Amino acid sequence: MKLLYIILSLFSVLINAQIESIPKDSLTSSVDTLKVTQTSREDSLTASVDTLKKSNDIDEVTINQFSVKKLNSPISTDVYSQQFFRKNPTANMFEAIAMVNDVKPQLNCAVCNTGDIHINGLEGAYTMILIDGMPIVSSLSTVYGLSGIPNSLIDRIEVTKGPASSIYGSEAMGGVINIITKNALQAPDFATDVMTGNQGEINLDIAKKVFDNKNFSSLLSLNYFYFGNRIDQNKDNFTDTPLQNRISVFNKWNFKRKENRQASFALRYFYEDRFGGEMQWQKQNRGSDDVYGESIYTNRFEFFGIYQLPLKEKFLLQYSYNYHHQDSFYGNTSYLATQKVLFLQMNWEKQLGKHLLKSGTTLKSTFYDDNTPGTANLEGENQPMKSPIYGFYLEDEWEINDKNTLLLGYRYDYHKIHKSVHSPRVAWKFEPNPYHTLRLSFGTGFRVVNLFTEDHSALTGSREVVIADDLKPEKSLNTNLSYLMKIPIKDYFINVDVNGFYSYFNNKIVGDFDTEPDKIIYDNLAGHAISRGISADISTNWSLPIQLMFGVTYMDVYQENEGDKIQQLHAPKWSGTYNLSYQFANKFSMDLTGQFYGPMRLPTVPDDFRPEYSPWFTLMNIQLTKKFDNGFEIYGGIRNLLNFTPKNPILRPFDPFDNQVDDVASNPYGYSFDTTYGYAPMQGIRTFLGIRYQIR
Template sequence: MVNFFPHLRGCFSFSGKSFSVAGVVESGTLFPMKKILILLFTVGTAQAQDTNIRSLETVNITHQLYKKQDDVIDIKKVANPITIIDKRTIRMMGSRRLDEVLREQTGMAMVNDLGSGNRSLGIQMQGFSSEYILILINGQPMTGRFNGNFDLSRISVSDIERIEVIKGAASSLYGSEAMGGVINIITKQTVIDPQATASLFYGTYNTMDATLQGEAPFTRGSVNISGNYYRTDGFNVNTEYLKEGQTSPPYHSINLQGRGHYKLSDKSSLYLSSRLADRHSVMDRSYGAQPFSDLLDEKDFNTALSLNTNLNNGWRLLGRYYITHYKTEQAVHIVETGKELQRNVFSQVINRLELQAAKDLLPEKLSFTGGLGGDHQQMIYSMYNYFGYAQLNYNPGPVYSFIAGLRYDGNNLYGGKLNPSLGATWSPAAWVKIKTSLGKGFKSPTYAQMYQVFTNITQGYTVIGANNFEEKIEELQKAGLVQQVWVNATGIRDLQPETSTSLNFGARFSFAKTAELDINGFYNKIDNLINTEQVGISKNGQQIFSYFNLKDIYTTGVEAGFKYSPLKRLVLSAGYQYLIAKNRAIIDNIGHTTVRTPEGIRPARASDYFGLPNRSKHMFNVQAYYDYKPWGITASLRAGYRGKYGFLDIDNNGYIDQYDVFVKGYTLLNASIQKTLLRDILTLRLTADNITNHTDYLMPSQPGRMLMAGFIFNLRKNSVH
């Protein structure tokens, strides 16, 4: 390692007509990359004796792409399996919303929340549903969930630098919401040259996606801002039953984001970021009876202020304050009379304060990451959380490395829980790396699950919290609103916190620098999983639900990913997941239950039990990315298969059996192509999603064939790249 420049640690090598550069940017410093590249290019061309501009293609520049300025947690030091989706991949996919990007990743599935009027799309990983996946923006938790689902479709990808995905229990670093994994959205971190970008895309369902973005450095810092407008007319994939209206509602949304950086001194920098989003949707529907109108307004705001300090003794300290506010207003009216049937208002505010620290205790051998803090959440009730965590990464040599972490999460309503994590890596050869991790997770029940009584008139159901079920169901009975309470309601108890244990074991194989194979097996055990079950029927035929703790749930399976680059500009990849997700209590007692077959009712067998709903046993994807720089053309072709999954238990025996309602297996085929013009100032793009036009009324938010076309116009100061 040679210090060629005061703010750059790097390695430089020359071989034939090419040279490579590897450097690390010191935190809080913007080094003169342009000058370095010009200098190195001059040296390289002198040695190569070739002034052709194509010699730029031989320059390989890698700096510390994944260092975050307002978060000390390094994803490369996490024990769990990780996936990083960079901006270039997102652009080559032609994706517009976050759900579109994630649904094409190995082992990740999107699930509709029917109770929210199909407005919410939640993510599923390793069999964990959306309630257990923590969604972050620059390391800070985002708010706003419908029935536990965080709606990923409301997030524009226009300002995303990369997406970091952690699979399995990650509570030792990220907290109690990360029982099933973490999705961390990283916005643009570094500004080197001033530039401005405008993009506009238009297509099927009158969908329009427009973005304006600008950024510029100044003497002691930088600033970038962006705005995105998105609208769609929605669509209907249930024409047989839905006579008028849409299964996925029309809506328009506005997203505004800004980020600023100011260098206070050579050791300290201040970062400020803000996001404001607003979405408005109106769903007019009729199933042949009285038409109704369902209006929903959503507002989402967050701001983070961070102070990053690098001390002389090697410690990096980061203090950050974060506030986020999510609010919805929903109103349901009869279309003909205008009579209001229902109005719901939800508001959640979180104020969060955290101090992080990191240090290489033994250079390149032992490092420390830790933090402590707390937050105050204000909803219908007020709640305080407090936490502290620490992790050590030990690398005694190139063959072995070890990780040990511990986190304590406390809550003024539910007490506290200690969650450890362990990880180890073994690299017996340069082309193979074996990795294993063990983590614990913890999640408290929500206020709504314990105490809230909610009736959704348009969907036709009532949900009663478990902790006050007896009291509330008695009130409804006295009012003459209940037709029947089922026997299973006698098993409702005060809800207990959910806990999980996550084990991952995997290996990565690299072949001749052109191919890479990843294989990971996982096992997750969840105790006291909070599940929603129907427990009765109201006088008007509507369903009555409440919540139960399920004692012993497990998900297990294997994921495999293969990437191969047969040509310099062509990348091929494939991924597969096999998943089993079941309730051991059902397995143990299935002999005492029955199933309803086409021939009649018979005793159930073990083979009848399919597994937890909304989980596919098989998922597979293949992708091809091609980049031909001489013509300025990039293209991608992607296909994803999802096997059948259970949708509805129609015989009410308490589980999905082979005679219940299933969503059939299906394949989605997507493609995109883009061409740059005028020295990369103008980019034209055409995308085609769901080319085969596959729809299913059981997937109300999956559109049919969708074509989008548009342009990206980029103006920036000329620089060497």
């Protein structure tokens, strides 16, 4: 805390000195010239109070420097540009998304660091990850695919908190994260970004326009990440961070067509070799019970695109296909899995007076096979899952008047096992003046369950998996309330964005970690589950060289069955983010970013010596950046400034195969090896340094 006080004091001195050096008339003229734009580049992201009036722009407000936009829609959606995430540069989207309030990347295994993304306290299976509007990341790929999305691909990220099943169908009950990749027509001719750190990690991004003419452009991008140092700072004989060797090759084509009709397609190949385990593990130990290691080979291919038909009416064909193969060993437990997902969607859109009508038909076909009981029939024979889902949706966005907009949506899906599923949605936006916007939405959600691909603790082999009964699809009722207020104060203004959410679940699938310490028992909850809470984001928009952004979330996520209330695992009641940026002269800047978390319930075992709830903690980072006129940019800083790491993330690390678990003298409480307790990264304080360069 003393270090934080010193840093904040330094910021205060710099602010006062800078304010005194700026003439008052200069401040006024600077604010007047700020305008809302749709570009994500930091030097052109500006806004003014005057342009906050209702217009046809998609931006309701743009937060200067932070590159954050609020879409002008009845559904509350925030847009974060790549520049926002450069305040704390990371090697992949999974780590970067932690900068968004109420969006929590969760590490589910203290050995191989697999993870998912929680929104509103709900597990990662409730968050739909889209790439260019396509459901590329789902089911099996949520386990390891998220860390394979390099930030170099990203132009911007759209985050919708709360259910969106009427448009996207299953897997969108908690929220949607839509990753928009770079447009080849607008991308630089060449760009590169190289980053390393004191622990030996290397991240390399290279992007080059390979074709660029009057009809089309093609962008070829390569990302390579390597981390090969075995580090064990907590001395439990397990790697604190898994060794990783991964490569991602991305190629996108954008076409120029008459009347600005859309046309693009992209391909991506991803490969990763990941290992976490005992320090003495070698490749020859893979799959043996001599030395414990979790070794994962991942091969993944993606193809997706969009094509607007050459018709007077606006018809958009969206398509995607992905192939994901995983060859894994968790100790001596093998996990082999293959997933193929085909997605097709035809959209129609038309403006009729004050009504913006949208409708579409969808087909999502999933093939999934693995070597676990999850794909076995009642006789124990292997039976791959083939799950086509047919859908239809209709939506009407009705601009009643200058102050009121109403959205009515309905989706129908048909699943061969779960049959008909209905998902209506209603949303209302009230904007009495340019400084106040109220949004209210209500709807239902559903989720088709694929157990073994959604809960990594079922894969590690550290606990036996028990499926109590036939699992039924989950259903939910949801409501969200959002209030955006823009407070003008002299020559600047402050943005306050408050969101309340409430979801009620039936048939919620829960993993019982408590009844038997060596088992995970899955079943539909006989009672119900609730996710409720409120989040608030405060940010500044002014011409001063300092920009502030602070977010805080309070939530209560729990299950209730026969009068017993059980808090959701890894769902802290209090959490938040902070971001302070200071712009010095000569294109030199400093960024202080971080997240803080209150106590969260952890998967302990009976008579566990470890606390059931985590402590309060913060993950703080600081970065210095220098830009040059010739296109070069140098940046560096410190991650985890306060050096926080969780204690005892692995239970009985000295006996990973439970060879002495029945020895009462040495193990009186009957503990068994378990990797599910980890709740934060094991990497302590560390430095990083990087160079960017681009040619336009």
